[in-house]
Amino acid sequence: MSGPSAPVALTLHLALLSILSFGGIPSVLPDIRNYVVVANGWLTDREFANFFAIAQALPGPNMILMMSLIGWRVGGLPTAIASALATFGPPCAIYYFAYRVWDRFRDATWQRIARGGLVPVTIGLIIGGGTVMARAANTNWQSTIVTAAAAALILWTRVNPIWMLITAATVGALGLL
Amino acid sequence: MPVLFIGFLKVAFGSIGGGGGIVFARRLVVEQRRWTDDREFADILSLCQFLPGPNIVGIAVCVGTRLRGPAGALAGLAGFTVIPVTISFSLGMWIVRNTDLAILQGILRGVSAAAAGLLIGTGLRLLMPHRDEAMALFFVVLVFVGLVFTKLPLLAVLLAAAPLSVTVAAISGWGKR
Numbered sequence: 001m002s003g004p005s006a007p008v009a010l011t012l013h014l015a016l017l018s019i020l021s022f023g024g025i026p027s028v029l030p031d032i033r034n035y036v037v038v039a040n041g042w043l044t045d046r047e048f049a050n051f052f053a054i055a056q057a058l059p060g061p062n063m064i065l066m067m068s069l070i071g072w073r074v075g076g077l078p079t080a081i082a083s084a085l086a087t088f089g090p091p092c093a094i095y096y097f098a099y100r101v102w103d104r105f106r107d108a109t110w111q112r113i114a115r116g117g118l119v120p121v122t123i124g125l126i127i128g129g130g131t132v133m134a135r136a137a138n139t140n141w142q143s144t145i146v147t148a149a150a151a152a153l154i155l156w157t158r159v160n161p162i163w164m165l166i167t168a169a170t171v172g173a174l175g176l177l
Numbered sequence: 178m179p180v181l182f183i184g185f186l187k188v189a190f191g192s193i194g195g196g197g198g199i200v201f202a203r204r205l206v207v208e209q210r211r212w213t214d215d216r217e218f219a220d221i222l223s224l225c226q227f228l229p230g231p232n233i234v235g236i237a238v239c240v241g242t243r244l245r246g247p248a249g250a251l252a253g254l255a256g257f258t259v260i261p262v263t264i265s266f267s268l269g270m271w272i273v274r275n276t277d278l279a280i281l282q283g284i285l286r287g288v289s290a291a292a293a294g295l296l297i298g299t300g301l302r303l304l305m306p307h308r309d310e311a312m313a314l315f316f317v318v319l320v321f322v323g324l325v326f327t328k329l330p331l332l333a334v335l336l337a338a339a340p341l342s343v344t345v346a347a348i349s350g351w352g353k354r
Binding site: 018019020021022024025026027028030031034049050051052053054055056057058059060061063064065068069072073080084087088090091092094095096098099100102103106113114115116117118119120121122123124125126127128129130131132133134135137138139143144146147148149150151152153154155161164165167168169170171172173174175176177 | 189190220221223224225226227228229230231232233234235238239242243247250254257258261262264265266268269270272273276279280282283284285286287288289290291292293294295296297298299300301302303304305307312313314315316317318319320321323324325330331332334335338339342343344345346347
């Protein structure tokens with residue numbers, strides 16, 4: 001299944017998923033994992049979790065970064081660039097045109113109904129996506145505590161997320177996880 | 178236009194981990210530049226939130242469009258992506274090449290556990306305004322269970338839940354505000 005078609009297959013798959021990723025790229029992470037880890041074996045589960053962590057820890061649009069790292073692993077630099085473009089290109093066209101329409105019908109009833117109906121679905125996808133990632137990343141009870149603590153802090157405090165990442169990185173560097 | 182480019186360049190460097198970018202984008206757009214007020218920014222955010230794609234990039238595109246049309250969208254997008262992704266991608270490749278280092282392994286374990294928690298916490302945070310709406314909670318739980326506890330692909334969950342949710346919203350009018 002590998003060979004020259006892998007970069008093309010990955011790029012097309014990412015372009016498709018980016019269009020379907022309602023609520024953000026994290027909502028399709030389980031599907032991307034299925035495709036690159038389970039179905040094609042391009043990455044190991046460990047690598048996938050690592051790329052997610054690296055993308056979260058570095059500045060910039062982290063999902064674009066994660067997809068370019070996956071692309072790099074699959075087919076080097078050209079695939080990395082293609083993966084990045086596939087991740088944000090199609091959605092950007094959608095953002096642009098959707099914003100124009102949205103702006104024109106700002107007070108329409110259908111807009112309020114759509115918002116009311118889609119928001120819960122979006123939220124369910126985000127929480128579910130995080131849970132799926134936690135399942136892949138957490139191999140022991142210590143890391144589960146880190147996950148729970150991060151969730152609690154962002155939910156009930158206004159602490160900058162960067163401090164939670166730095167603390168967790170320190171705990172990990174000390175070999176406690 | 179350079180202001181848009183540089184503004185979103187800075188936002189990108191502040192956007193570490195899930196949700197961090199929203200904080201910095203709001204600071205730039207609402208507080209520093211006063212391009213929009215809080216209400217309009219929340220509007221843009223909710224639009225980007227449920228459209229597909231990396232939603233923080235969507236903020237750059239929509240704000241750019243709002244100010245300068247297509248050229249503004251491109252300026253915001255370029256500022257947000259080109260330089261930050263290049264730098265972080267290079268750093269990421271270096272980290273991936275050195276994942277054998279025990280200390281790096283520990284750091285990544287810590288960060289990925291925390292990052293999963295941040296995602297869950299951000300989802301819960303988005304849920305807070307809707308915690309008294311029984312139907313909204315129902316659909317959040319439905320999507321969560323569909324994603325985490327069944328082997329159904331994301332698209333199946335989405336195609337089942339979204340039309341149902343919007344229909345219920347239209348009938349019950351819970352999205353009214």
